[in-house]
Each structure stands twice: as C-alpha cells, then as structure tokens.
Amino acid sequence: MITRRSLLGGLAAGAATASGIALAGRATGATAPAAGSGRTGRAAAGMPLHLVNNSGAYANSSVWIYIVGNDGTQQVHVTPEGELKPVALADNGPDGFTDYAIPLAAAGNTTLQLPYMSGRIYTALGGKLKFKAVQDGNGKAALAYPAGWVSGDPNYDVLHDCAEFTYNSGGMYCNTTMVDMFSVPLAIKLTGAKEQITGTLKDGARAKIFSDVRAADGFGRLVIDDKRVIAPGHGLDSGLFAKDYFAPAVDEAWSAYAGKDLTVTTDVGTFTGRVSGGKLSFTGPKTISFDKPSTRDVLFCDGTLAAPNDGTLGPVAAVLGAALNRSTLTSQAHQPTTDPAAFYQQRLTNHYARAMHAATQDGKAYGFAFDDVAGFASYIEDGAPKEITLTLTPF
Structure with a gap:
C-alpha cells in the first residue's frame, strides 16, 4: 500500500524550514483558470x-x-489563474513574502484544475498567509512554510x-492531517473508481478537541487560545510539553520484553523480538534492533524509530512507534494492534491523537506520523480519480 509517508516523505517535518519540501510527482504544465476568476490561463491536463x-x-x-x-524537479505553486508556476525569489514582495493566495469565488463553490504534483492545500481564514521564497542548500528557490x-x-x-496530496499518473493519494497541529476542520471527498470521504x-467536535486536549494531564498548554492545538512533538521545542513524557512507558515495555517475545508482523513476514543489552532486537526476515526511543523519537516517529522505505526496518519501526503512541506496546505482545478499542487506554498515551480520532465521524485521523499503521489514518487513494473536493466543515 502507498502511504502518506512514502509519498510525502519529510513534508511535515520540513514544513517550517527554509529548504522547503521534496515530494513525488511530475509536472504537466499549467492548469485552467479558477472558476469565476474572469482571467485566462493555459489549459493543461488536470483534475x-x-x-x-x-x-x-x-x-x-x-x-x-x-x-x-513540488512537481518532481522543483518547488511550485498554483496561481489564481490556475497556472502551475515554479517558486521564484522574485515572487517576494516589498514585505519580503510571496502572495500565492487563491481567493474563493464570491459565492458558492470554487473549482480549479489540479495538476500533477505533490504538496499541500492550505486554507487561511480571516487573513492571508505569508510564504517566503528562499534559496535552499542546493541554490534552488524554495518556500518557508x-x-x-x-x-x-x-x-x-x-x-x-x-490537507496533503500526491497526484500523478498512478492516481490520487491524499489526506487531512493533524500531525503538526489542528485548527480548521477539513474533509476530503475523492471520486473515482468509488467515492470516498475522510476527515x-x-x-x-472542533470545540471538543480543544477541551479534551486541554483536560489531558500534561497536554493542556498545547491549546493556543481558540486558534489551534499544536502537536505534542512541537510542544517539546517550545517548552509546552514534557521532554520525558513517554520515558516510563518505554521503560515498562523494555522491561516486559526482556522476559518474553514481542512479535511484529509486516508484509514481508513476522519478526520476533527480545530486549537484551538495552536493545530490542528482532530476528525474522532480517535481523534488526532498536535502542530505547526518547519521547521525541516517539512523537516525531524519528530518531531510533525513523522508518526508512526499505521494506524491513521501516515497517517494524512504524509499528513500534504506533504502539507507543497508542499505548498498546506493553499490553499487546503481538503487533500491530488492530482493535481501536485497545488504543489510548493508558495514562501515558498520546492524548492529542486520542482526541483527534474521537472527533472524526469515521474514527480516522492523522494524529501522528505512523497513524497509517493498521489503517487508522484519514488517508484515501484512488487509481482512477475523477475529481476531489476539499470542504471547510462547520466549526
């Protein structure tokens, strides 16, 4: 299965950096003008x-x-006229920022033609966003998100x-995301071989997310007024979340599996693990091992839990990361756990992700980067897409 992580890679992690993002996809040229814009652009293939x-x-x-x-070779943006254009340093205005805003139609719905590319569809309410065009480490124009x-x-x-997406010759792959933060309720409808809705x-539920996170022990400072709730990983960097929050849960799991086996089943087979010498080591299709992850590793699904797209270590790391966020690693010796009733039942759990899942109609959300493990992410795909709808749903 193609996942958000394999298609969008470091998008979430790199969004705040000057180097921008590097995503899959390839260019198809400019797109048709936005509905109601009264302007013309060059026609191009799109959806x-x-x-x-x-x-x-x-x-x-x-x-x-x-x-x-990104169109596969460079960072790009879609203009109000519906053209696909490369990011350029000259796009920065007198205030030092680009203005890549696409206004909605005066009334009713707005329709654009979406070209082949990978990236994000941002919504800004009550004011415009400021994207700064910068030069990345390779001397190419990029965006600070x-x-x-x-x-x-x-x-x-x-x-x-x-919302995030990759649209290419293989189809459309898209998701709503709370991996970094939650603010605006968004839903995606993808119509193609079938009709799918998520998010x-x-x-x-927006108000309930704010109240649930505020009430969770250790998570309250992640709620920023009525603007947004930031993910606990980002709370680490701003002093809003404890850097050792998951340490007792990790210690408990390492202690438990020093005396019994942990099995992790992936597409390539079953891995059997035991803790010895401070490492959780697995035998199976390949011998792999993990040092104890830090709270940062758990929340960012990185560090010792980084998941390379190698088919072996990566999937096992993802399963371990999901189990720690969902607080099932110690209680369930066979992973991944697939029963959502078992998720988030411990005191030390990712209460941010718990609140996101409790809020959605289908129970799916991207509360952390490995939320696609066992299919619980707000992610949909279609190999024969016809159209996509992004809806700002009621507050």
Whole structure:
C-alpha cells in the first residue's frame, strides 16, 4: 500500500524550514483558470478540485487557498489563474513574502484544475498567509512554510490548516492531517473508481478537541487560545510539553520484553523480538534492533524509530512507534494492534491523537506520523480519480 509517508516523505517535518519540501510527482504544465476568476490561463491536463466553504464562521471573501508543493524537479505553486508556476525569489514582495493566495469565488463553490504534483492545500481564514521564497542548500528557490506551532512565525496569528496530496499518473493519494497541529476542520471527498470521504468531524467536535486536549494531564498548554492545538512533538521545542513524557512507558515495555517475545508482523513476514543489552532486537526476515526511543523519537516517529522505505526496518519501526503512541506496546505482545478499542487506554498515551480520532465521524485521523499503521489514518487513494473536493466543515 502507498502511504502518506512514502509519498510525502519529510513534508511535515520540513514544513517550517527554509529548504522547503521534496515530494513525488511530475509536472504537466499549467492548469485552467479558477472558476469565476474572469482571467485566462493555459489549459493543461488536470483534475477538478472543488473548494467548498461550509465553515459557517467565515464568508468566502475571508478565505484564501494556497496550493504549494513540488512537481518532481522543483518547488511550485498554483496561481489564481490556475497556472502551475515554479517558486521564484522574485515572487517576494516589498514585505519580503510571496502572495500565492487563491481567493474563493464570491459565492458558492470554487473549482480549479489540479495538476500533477505533490504538496499541500492550505486554507487561511480571516487573513492571508505569508510564504517566503528562499534559496535552499542546493541554490534552488524554495518556500518557508507556515509553522503555526512557533510563536514567532509570521503566520502564528492567522487561522490556517492544510490537507496533503500526491497526484500523478498512478492516481490520487491524499489526506487531512493533524500531525503538526489542528485548527480548521477539513474533509476530503475523492471520486473515482468509488467515492470516498475522510476527515469529517462530528458535530461540535472542533470545540471538543480543544477541551479534551486541554483536560489531558500534561497536554493542556498545547491549546493556543481558540486558534489551534499544536502537536505534542512541537510542544517539546517550545517548552509546552514534557521532554520525558513517554520515558516510563518505554521503560515498562523494555522491561516486559526482556522476559518474553514481542512479535511484529509486516508484509514481508513476522519478526520476533527480545530486549537484551538495552536493545530490542528482532530476528525474522532480517535481523534488526532498536535502542530505547526518547519521547521525541516517539512523537516525531524519528530518531531510533525513523522508518526508512526499505521494506524491513521501516515497517517494524512504524509499528513500534504506533504502539507507543497508542499505548498498546506493553499490553499487546503481538503487533500491530488492530482493535481501536485497545488504543489510548493508558495514562501515558498520546492524548492529542486520542482526541483527534474521537472527533472524526469515521474514527480516522492523522494524529501522528505512523497513524497509517493498521489503517487508522484519514488517508484515501484512488487509481482512477475523477475529481476531489476539499470542504471547510462547520466549526
């Protein structure tokens, strides 16, 4: 299965950096003009992207869309006229930032033609976002993305959120995401070989996410007024979340599997692990081992839990990371755990991700980077896509 991680790679981790992102996909040229724009652009192959504002809190005139990402060779953006253009340093205006905003139609829905590319569809409510064009380490033009979890970021006071996608000759792969933060309720409908919807919140769930995270022990400071809830991993860097939060849970798991086997089943077979000498070592299709992960490793699914796209170590790391976030690693000796009733039942758990899953109608969310383990992410794909709709759902 193609996952958000294999297609979008370091998008979430690199979003706040000047180097921008490097994603899959390939260019198809410019796209058709936005509906109602009254302007013309060069036609190109693409798929209709419908933008629907059902927020109930902001009029179309107060909502802006940004489609930014990579066409396989360079960083790009989609213009209000519907053209696919490379990012350029000259796009920075007198204020030092680009204006890549796409306004919604004056009334009703807005339709664009989405070209082959990988990236994000940002929504900004009540004010525009500031994307800065910069030079990356290879001398190419790139974008510094919004980082709503950083108080000094120029977009900190703007209500915004995003969905992620890769659209190429193989199809459309897309998801809503709370991996970095949650602010604006978004839903995706993908129509193709079948119709799929994900990301839709239950009635009143935005407020419930804020209240649930605020009430969870150790997580309360992640709630930033009524603007957003930031992911606990980002809370580490700003002093809003304990750097050793998961340490007792990791110690408990390492102690448990010093005396019994842990089995992890992936597409390539079953790995059997034991803790010895401080390492959790597995035999099976390949011999692999893991040092004790830190809280940062667990929350970012990185460090000792980094998951290379190698088919062996990567999938096992993902399963371990998911089990620690969902607090099932010690209690379930056979992983991955597939029963959601077993998730988030311990005191030391990812209460942020728990709140996100409890809020969605289908129980799926991207609360952390390995939430696709066992199919619990707000991710959908279609090999024969016809159109996609991104909806700002009621607040």
